[in-house]
Amino acid sequence: MERQDIEVFLTLGEELHFARTAERLRLAPASISQTIKKLERRFGAPLFTRTTRRVGLTPLGRQLLDDLGPAYRQVEAAIERAITAGRGETGELRLGYMSAAVARRMLALIDTVRGHAPGIRVDIRETALSDLYGPLRRAEVDLSVLPLPVTEPDLTVGPVLLSETALLAVSASHPLARRAPVTADHLTEQTFLFAQGLPGYWVEHHLPLARSAVSVTTLPGFQEMLAYAASGHGVAVVGAQVEQFYPRPNLACLPMEGGSTFDYALVWRTDDLSPPAAAFLRHVVSSGRPPTL
Template sequence: MEFRDIEIFLVLAEELHFGRTAERLHITPSRVSHVIKKIERRIGAPLFARTSRTVRLTPLGERLRDDLLPAHLRIQQAVERAVAEARGITGTLRVGYSTPWCADLLLEATQKFRARYAECTVHIQEIQLNDPHGPLRRGELDLQLSELPVAESGITAGPTVLSEPRALLVPADHPLAQRENMSMEDLADVPLMTPGGNFPQYMAAVHLPTHTPSGRAIPRGPVFTYWAEVLSLVAAGLGAFPVSARGTRYYAWPGIAFVPFLDAPPIEYGLLWPTTGHTPRAMAFVDLLADLTGTTPADE
């Protein structure tokens, strides 16, 4: 039996559906059927009992599945180890994130990455809004998942992997907090806090506008350095800050409220990496995360 035939048999044994098996393996259902019939002819007995509605393994099929699975897994692991070594997918991959939901996605990807590339360790760390691209530029990170847009010399913006509805974080006693939703025009009624340090002006123009769509000025609140300051300053009634609406599930903080926007664009999060000096392990992680989120990885 050829390796591909074994793979088709094992996937069908898991899915028990010719269509789903074909979809997983990117082949046609007729190809699946042809391979299974060929294997059954070689063995001399049916491996699957088929009706118009169901597919199930015969006892012989179950024993063959149980015997083949461990060997198939060992072969896959051996090939992946060889590929990882050939491509240099070893060592430590350092990945930054800007929000807890980005961290959750990276942790999920890390588990799959470690299963595929056992010789590579992934280290994940938070980046701060006051210096959102500094660690990547200084070589402290290989990749990061953070807010877009990004137009930085020496940094490549890869695929957008998250797109989140936008909300405004406001003091719980602010009039906006009593509303079910708000518009961009309402920003004229509350001071927006801003990150200090090296937060790019082009990002501020997108996320922290100075005027509403009709041209009304949006007041400015305190300048902050770390995210924890935002929560404290908002709770103290000193300003507001635009965030992902998903933040309601992450920040249980007294004195704050999240008000969804009706008309604001979503907050998009994308992968970033150094334009020069990126590593095979970083690009392998980009590909895996793109597969995980159903996005298309950008060209290296």
């Protein structure tokens, strides 16, 4: 029996109605009748009883339905599992992320991907600003959502998941707190706060307005940056999410001239993209443009 013959027989055995079977399989009603007649010739006996009012299974038809149905469903399930595995849509995926806004965006994407690839089990892990590339390089995660730029020879940058406006975090009592937007002239001789361990190119990229006479102080991490800025010991370039997710009583976040942004993209080890990670990337790309904060 060919696959279509099996599908026609099983569907008619469930529906017991030629027109509904044809509609369900998107075939012509005449094709359903021809297939059943062909099968009945092969088996040498009727599979269905037909009257003007109803269609029923003969004892042979009932026996074939009971024997064939479960076996066919097992075959279909095996084929589907093989296709899913071949596409990488099964297995464990470890995702790294940094910041609350990225987590919210990523969790929404995970829900979408699970709807298309339920065989992928996703484990999420937070990454510290002071150790951006460590989890990837130590193979603790398969993909990580990191703030750009990422210019590392062993890492590949993929699609952007989130873009947010860059703001200047200062103490509420800082003279700059009364100025908006902040211009390059306002930033002369300011001390900029950054997390330790960030590449020089990353720091330079996020100092777009500080063109002269500035200094940089590095601190253990992001929370320390905010604490120093709130206490007047420097200024920090931060994303717009700080106002929503990391507010502090004495911290002001100011718009800056130039409209710079923080962009967060998926990054992976160039020579080590697992099948589940590749499947996740495919679904991310098909999900549309990234949101902006």
